Amino acid sequence: MNRRRMLLSTAALLSPASCSRVYSDIHPYSTLTLLSGMLKARATEPALVLQHCLKRIVEIDKTGPCVNAVLELNPAAKDLADRAPAGPLHGLPILLKDNIETADAMQTTAGSLALLNHKPKADAPLVARLRAAGAVILGKTNLSEWANIRSPNSTSGWSARGGLTRNPHRLTHSASGSSSGSAAAVAAGLAPAAIGTETNGSIVSPASACGIVGFKPTVGLISGAGIIPITHHQDTAGPMTLTVEDAALLMQILAENFTVDLKPDALKGARLGVLRGHCGKNPEVLALFETALEKLRAAGAIIVDPVKLPNFREAGALSWKSMLIELRTDLNAYLEQRGGDVRSLAELIAFNEAHRSEEMPHFAQEFFEQSEKLGTPEIIAEGETAREKARRLAGPEGIDAALLEHHLDALICPTNDPVGLIDLAKGDTNERVASTPAAVAGYPHLTVPLGFVEGLPIGLSFMGTANADARILALGNAFEDITKARRPPGFLEK
Template sequence: MTRRRLLQTAAAAAALPASCGKKHLPPPPYATLADLRALLSSGQTTPLLIAEHCLARIAQIDKSGPRVNAILELNPAARTLATSCPPGPLHGLPVLIKDNIETADDMLTTAGSLALRMHRPAKDAPLAQRLRAAGAVILGKTNLSEWANIRSPHSTSGWSARGGLTRNPHRLTHSASGSSSGSAAAVAAGLAPAAIGTETNGSIVSPASACGIVGFKPTVGLISGAGIIPITHWQDTAGPMTLTVQDAALLMQTLADNFTADLQSDALKGARLGVIRSHCGKNSQVLALFDAALEKLHAAGAVIVDPVNLPTMREAGSLAWKAMLIELRQDLNAYLAQRGGDVRSLAELIAFNEKHRDTEMPHFGQEFFEQAEKLGMPDIIAEGAAARAEARRLAGPDGIDAALREHRLDALICPTNDPVGKIDLAHGDTHERVASTPAAVAGYPHLTVPLGFVDHLPIGFSFMGTAKTDAHILSLGHAFEQLTQARRAPEFRAA
């Protein structure tokens, strides 16, 4: 072979993808986004094989076998998208999306309600657009607590008229919590490496902690709320639900403008963390897990301030709830009017549910909807606005911010949840403790990371901070995750 021919051959070989000549393999179960990126980069797998792997697990685990029932609808174009996804930070990576986030494709967006099943959104929500532009494969829609759990005080988390009941992958008899039930259960069960959930108060962090995964509720406004079926714009936000904090940070870098997170394994060294004892609950096994984690944090160089008080939080939560029902009517009416379809207002939605009571309300009613519909008078709306302003002040500047400032803290910490209760469609949720209200009402970041297990049910560990300290909160959580390594695959226990 001539020298010129040899150089031409070498140049041609260098131009080939890394996968040339290698046998492509499906990814291992519970591979993270970071794992899959590395496998794709090294040419050991392909986006199509990853998508096929997820679809096979959904068929085996979600639709048969344990029947977790986390997936409401699969994207019929998933395989095609996997073969044509654009280059980007999420190239070829499958992501599931909660069914209250609009996509303009062959999937519906219904919030789990039959009332929206006949009308498709005209365009993607901005966050869906961002995922597609980054190269992600939107694999399907996840089930949820219908209307993000704002319909009735007697609801069962994880149930929707359209999707039925989602179960906890660790114990199938127990709640997956909500309202992002399907997103949490799907990631925990290894049906996909990541999902997008939404939260108004606890709807990301509660199911994430209950199902033993990472859930991140960012500062409200960092991720566009357009194209998300609303409860209240003051507290609603989408956020990542993943197997690791690193994966949550990767998604945030796509979902939010100009977001970077420099995750350091030694971020806890010198960090000052305040224990919100009033939000830790009284479950002795949970407290034992938490106190053991505090010892590990101290050994890693963190400074633990215990306790730290949030005396304004009870009043803030009460005022926020008063405002929320008023805002629900306003925000949902505006959304339904512009979307079009069979129902164009909360009043029409209430009438639809009554007309279809046998399918929409076989287990619980719509008391919250009915209360909200009565709150449309101008004086009541003004009263709600005042309550909202006061709630935000008490939870934010006079609550979390005051505590952080007084003790020179980096974050507030507590166990996220107590073990979830058994599913009981006849009586609804059992309402175990979840620490979510402070960050939810203030609109501040809240991260939950796996802490351990009680009675085979996962418990989470919470980090909360002030507005726009999201990257720092993620860094603290990442270091905690490396320290504890508490996540484990579900056993799909039948009892």
């Protein structure tokens, strides 16, 4: 959907009767929790919340700063708002990354032209859960095409279908990826929440870069069905929100039988291990982190500093080797069952070559081509061995070993260094992001706003063992309460 069509679609949803209502009582950065309270108190209604979001999308995303985070609007959004079922998300607009399937008028393409007009037959289970809880599926967000697994020279936030998403804090800088649009949309106040996906860093990196909360849960806690895959061993959806409280609310919808108690004193007595080897060398980031450590101590946390994470480099290398093998297997299976003109990785590579001017004006598809060569039984067996070892080194012999040695509740470090300038000709500048250990292990990873360096957001990471998701959210929520580091973006032009 191009910008003109998007504006016309939005105008159709913004009916004259609705536009005559007052929007000023809905704050541009209202949280899910706040909006839910307003709806329950009848201080607003779902149609007005929707109109507020649509108005923001016109003014911020498609004109004005032109963040370009929203790829497509749901033409049924107004009807959904009018008849939203009762539930914990009643009437609340949610955006979805464009690799999460919906069985409606919208596309699901991973940002690629190859999947246009071949729509999924059913909602992804996580979408069905959102709808049943009363959420209004507002639209799809842009992303790094194919979740950033196409080329080593890619630019995060660019897709052939959606163009380039920009960072709302500094429009000249990267929104990171691959859940670029989801992070930028929430940061810009276009919607109170979005769902992203992560294989390695694709939730926590853009969330930290755009100054919001991002949560990658334990792999398997949220159903991965209906998500365009890279590897089922690491792929997971997760919430991207303004607050940890909102992320916890969504987790209780997205994951079955998941509960969390966000105790305000969760940090008291908590043992937190500092991953010094993952903190980077940026002096301003490190200064922010030291201030955070003092606040954590003041809140009653016990800081163990430093803590070494064994085996993480070997685990990361093995994971990458197996991921390229698994990409071909998992993507072939997905494309075959979905149907359409492109039913295998080989056919996808051919499609991109045939549409080179639209699909590859800035970078190629080297990773796709490498993966396609890795389909022999011998290589697949090697990948399975590498995957088993990677998960063991990252999990039981990595994160778990560090936690057990020091009797820790969680591991912490700054999530990221400031993101770099956008340069479509050269691709990403690849600043430090702490994501690989938890991603390879399949363990929970939460990033919470920490502060700003050079006008760009920095996050603080909390990582834990498998299924420690509720504990990690509680720790992050308590940290958020004592720091309140998030601030609205300035949409700076330089």
